[in-house]
Amino acid sequence: MTVIETLRSAFRGITANKLRSSLTLLGVMIGVAAVILLLAVGNGSSQQINNLITQLGTNTLTVRAGSGFGFGGGTTATDTSTKKLTLDVANRLADAGLGHVDAVVPQVTTSLTVSSTNANETSVSLVGTTPNYFTVTTAKIGTGESFTQADVADAAKVVIIGSTLATELFPTGSALGKSISVDGTPFTVVGILATQSSTGVSDANSVVVAPISRVQRSYTGFGAISTMTVEATSSADVAAAQGEVEVVLNQLLKYNPSDTTATAPYTVTDQTALLQTAASSAQSFTVLLGAVAAISLLVGGIGVTNVMLVTVTERTREIGIRKALGATRPAILGQFLVEAATLTLLGGVLGVVVALFGAQFEINGTQPVVLGYSVPLALGVSVAIGVFFGVYPAARAAAMRPIQALRSI
Amino acid sequence: MSATTVVSTGSTGGSSSTSAGGATAAPLEHVADAVLELRGIRQTYGTGEAAVEALRGIDLVVTRGDYLAIMGPSGSGKSTLMNLLGCLDIASEGQYLLGGVDVSSLDDRQLAKVRNQQIGFVFQSFNLIPRMTALANVELPLVYGGVKSAERKRLALEALDLVGLADRVDHRPQALSGGQQQRVAIARALVTSPTIVLADEPTGNLDSQSTDDVLGILDSLTKVGRTIVVITHENTVGAHAARVISIRDGHLVSDRRNRPLGATRGNGAAV
Numbered sequence: 228m229t230v231i232e233t234l235r236s237a238f239r240g241i242t243a244n245k246l247r248s249s250l251t252l253l254g255v256m257i258g259v260a261a262v263i264l265l266l267a268v269g270n271g272s273s274q275q276i277n278n279l280i281t282q283l284g285t286n287t288l289t290v291r292a293g294s295g296f297g298f299g300g301g302t303t304a305t306d307t308s309t310k311k312l313t314l315d316v317a318n319r320l321a322d323a324g325l326g327h328v329d330a331v332v333p334q335v336t337t338s339l340t341v342s343s344t345n346a347n348e349t350s351v352s353l354v355g356t357t358p359n360y361f362t363v364t365t366a367k368i369g370t371g372e373s374f375t376q377a378d379v380a381d382a383a384k385v386v387i388i389g390s391t392l393a394t395e396l397f398p399t400g401s402a403l404g405k406s407i408s409v410d411g412t413p414f415t416v417v418g419i420l421a422t423q424s425s426t427g428v429s430d431a432n433s434v435v436v437a438p439i440s441r442v443q444r445s446y447t448g449f450g451a452i453s454t455m456t457v458e459a460t461s462s463a464d465v466a467a468a469q470g471e472v473e474v475v476l477n478q479l480l481k482y483n484p485s486d487t488t489a490t491a492p493y494t495v496t497d498q499t500a501l502l503q504t505a506a507s508s509a510q511s512f513t514v515l516l517g518a519v520a521a522i523s524l525l526v527g528g529i530g531v532t533n534v535m536l537v538t539v540t541e542r543t544r545e546i547g548i549r550k551a552l553g554a555t556r557p558a559i560l561g562q563f564l565v566e567a568a569t570l571t572l573l574g575g576v577l578g579v580v581v582a583l584f585g586a587q588f589e590i591n592g593t594q595p596v597v598l599g600y601s602v603p604l605a606l607g608v609s610v611a612i613g614v615f616f617g618v619y620p621a622a623r624a625a626a627m628r629p630i631q632a633l634r635s636i
Numbered sequence: 637m638s639a640t641t642v643v644s645t646g647s648t649g650g651s652s653s654t655s656a657g658g659a660t661a662a663p664l665e666h667v668a669d670a671v672l673e674l675r676g677i678r679q680t681y682g683t684g685e686a687a688v689e690a691l692r693g694i695d696l697v698v699t700r701g702d703y704l705a706i707m708g709p710s711g712s713g714k715s716t717l718m719n720l721l722g723c724l725d726i727a728s729e730g731q732y733l734l735g736g737v738d739v740s741s742l743d744d745r746q747l748a749k750v751r752n753q754q755i756g757f758v759f760q761s762f763n764l765i766p767r768m769t770a771l772a773n774v775e776l777p778l779v780y781g782g783v784k785s786a787e788r789k790r791l792a793l794e795a796l797d798l799v800g801l802a803d804r805v806d807h808r809p810q811a812l813s814g815g816q817q818q819r820v821a822i823a824r825a826l827v828t829s830p831t832i833v834l835a836d837e838p839t840g841n842l843d844s845q846s847t848d849d850v851l852g853i854l855d856s857l858t859k860v861g862r863t864i865v866v867i868t869h870e871n872t873v874g875a876h877a878a879r880v881i882s883i884r885d886g887h888l889v890s891d892r893r894n895r896p897l898g899a900t901r902g903n904g905a906a907v
């Protein structure tokens with residue numbers, strides 16, 4: 228039997244039962260589309276996270292008070308042997324003349340409410356820091372200007388506010404030069420931050436940034452500061468900078484890392500660590516979506532399998548007739564192989580088209596990015612399932628004596 | 637290729653006048669002009685207690701151009717024998733030579749070729765492939781025989797014309813009457829010009845008019861020298877044959893000739 232004949236009889240088989248064929252097509256299509264699209268969503272969100280993190284810059288270190296993540300309170304009360312991370316410590320670190328450190332940006336943070344003549348109180352986080360905050364971190368001045376070192380020295384009542392907060396407090400005009408009330412104290416708005424993409428739970432566009440001296444005097448007191456951002460001379464020097472910073476801080480805070488009874492008064496994290504954490508969480512998200520996708524592919528595959536099995540059982544008699552008329556086993560296998568492959572391939576290609584089309588749209592705030600390998604993977608798996616379960620039972624029927632196949636059903 | 641060794645049980649149940657060579661232990665010569673030679677054929681279905689012996693030692697020789705009817709009660713093993721003759725099944729025991737070739741020595745591909753080119757099989761239940769037109773059904777053996785498309789169509793139309801269905805070629809089996817379906821099936825059996833036409837109760841599902849049509853076609857085939865084996869319950873059908881054998885409980889119990897080999901019914905003239 229020639230190739231053309233095989234194709235022709237396969238085509239006849241496909242068109243002979245349109246419902247069965249379209250169900251197979253649909254099963255494969257949905258499975259393939261789901262796999263590609265879900266993986267694309269996972270990939271898209273992990274790319275989004277990576278983009279956010281690279282925006283933070285990779286040449287900075289974050290020094291936090293306390294021995295773990297996020298403990299702003301510093302050392303525990305019972306710990307008397309070490310000192311706290313204070314503004315004085317930060318200043319002395321900055322003045323230590325470390326070779327791989329460009330800048331030290333101390334920060335204190337607190338939550339409070341702000342209001343304007345035009346708007347009611349809203350709660351925000353207030354950051355007290357120094358002017359280099361705007362050069363070292365991702366917070367950049369959009370309009371207006373930064374407060375100055377002199378403002379820090381004077382503990383001036385000036386603030387820079389986030390863009391969202393600015394429109395909230397002053398819906399009609401520019402917030403620049405206006406006065407806002409921070410927990411009852413009037414401050415002048417000297418600058419507005421450029422809009423940032425939001426990184427986490429707190430909205431980076433709703434913050435208030437003021438000179439650290441003023442924030443300490445009015446709100447947090449002169450105790451421990453919450454964090455310091457240390458800028459290394461380049462991203463290659465981050466590790467060296469971390470070493471230098473740790474040596475100086477241990478000395479200043481009288482902390483001996485080899486003393487196992489002492490609790491570390493600070494922790495240093497670099498952006499690489501943060502990046503890795505975020506990347507791995509994005510990775511597990513993608514894996515999760517991939518698992519869901521695999522399940523849908525499996526379910527689609529079972530559907531196809533089911534249709535194929537029913538088909539072959541139905542058609543065992545047909546196989547018997549064909550054998551009685553002189554069909555060889557390869558001729559029958561060829562027909563069923565081409566039939567199954569055509570159906571599943573067609574369904575798979577339709578699935579790819581649907582997935583690529585669907586990936587054009589934002590899904591739940593994430594722009595899906597199609598993973599290159601997911602297309603051949605999904606297509607390959609579904610075609611393999613379809614072909615196997617289309618051909619395997621046909622192969623068994625074709626191996627029978629004609630009379631056995633004819634007698635079945 | 638010709639078989640020289642014969643495994644024969646020699647347990648023929650009845651008289652078999654033309655069973656040339658008989659059941660001797662000595663190597664048998666291939667009977668001249670024999671198309672079908674069965675020696676000690678046994679067929680057992682199932683194993684152990686459930687085993688059914690459908691054929692219990694059949695010796696039979698069918699000469700080229702003969703018209704043989706197989707008769708016998710239901711369950712006597714007629715279809716079992718026919719399926720063996722058509723290479724649709726393989727005997728549990730014994731030897732079957734088709735055109736002098738031992739069928740058991742053939743592989744799957746060679747068997748397919750034998751079914752395709754030497755045998756035309758007509759089933760009681762037609763066994764047309766649904767959803768394929770009469771023409772496509774008749775073309776099917778030619779497809780497997782590797783005949784080119786145009787030639788295939790010509791031969792299939794010729795065969796359909798022979799069975800009087802030239803005006804029904806594009807109908808699907810569902811749209812044909814039982815008699816018409818059986819005629820399509822006969823056209824399909826004839827289209828490859830096989831040496832042997834085997835028909836298992838071809839008229840079993842047909843009314844008398846369709847029966848006459850089908851028998852008429854079979855009669856005309858003997859005139860062109862085809863070997864025909866037909867199973868039937870009906871004596872009227874058996875009367876068309878040149879030779880009638882009877883089977884009972886898997887044994888060949890009678891073998892009688894209606895008219896000499898080569899003579900056709902009615903005029904008795906040799907071809």
Ligand SMILES: Nc1ncnc2c1ncn2[C@@H]1O[C@H](COP(=O)(O)OP(=O)(O)OP(=O)(O)O)[C@@H](O)[C@H]1O
Nearest residue numbers: 681682688689690709710711712713714715716717
């Ligand atoms: N596949 C099978 N498995 C088991 N037993 C079988 C099988 N096919 C046939 N038989 C048995 O073999 C015996 C002969 O069956 P066969 O079909 O040859 O009879 P038959 O002479 O054609 O009868 P009928 O005239 O009713 O068609 C029967 O007893 C039947 O039950």
Ligand SMILES: [Mg+2]
Nearest residue numbers: 714715716836
């Ligand atoms: Mg029967």
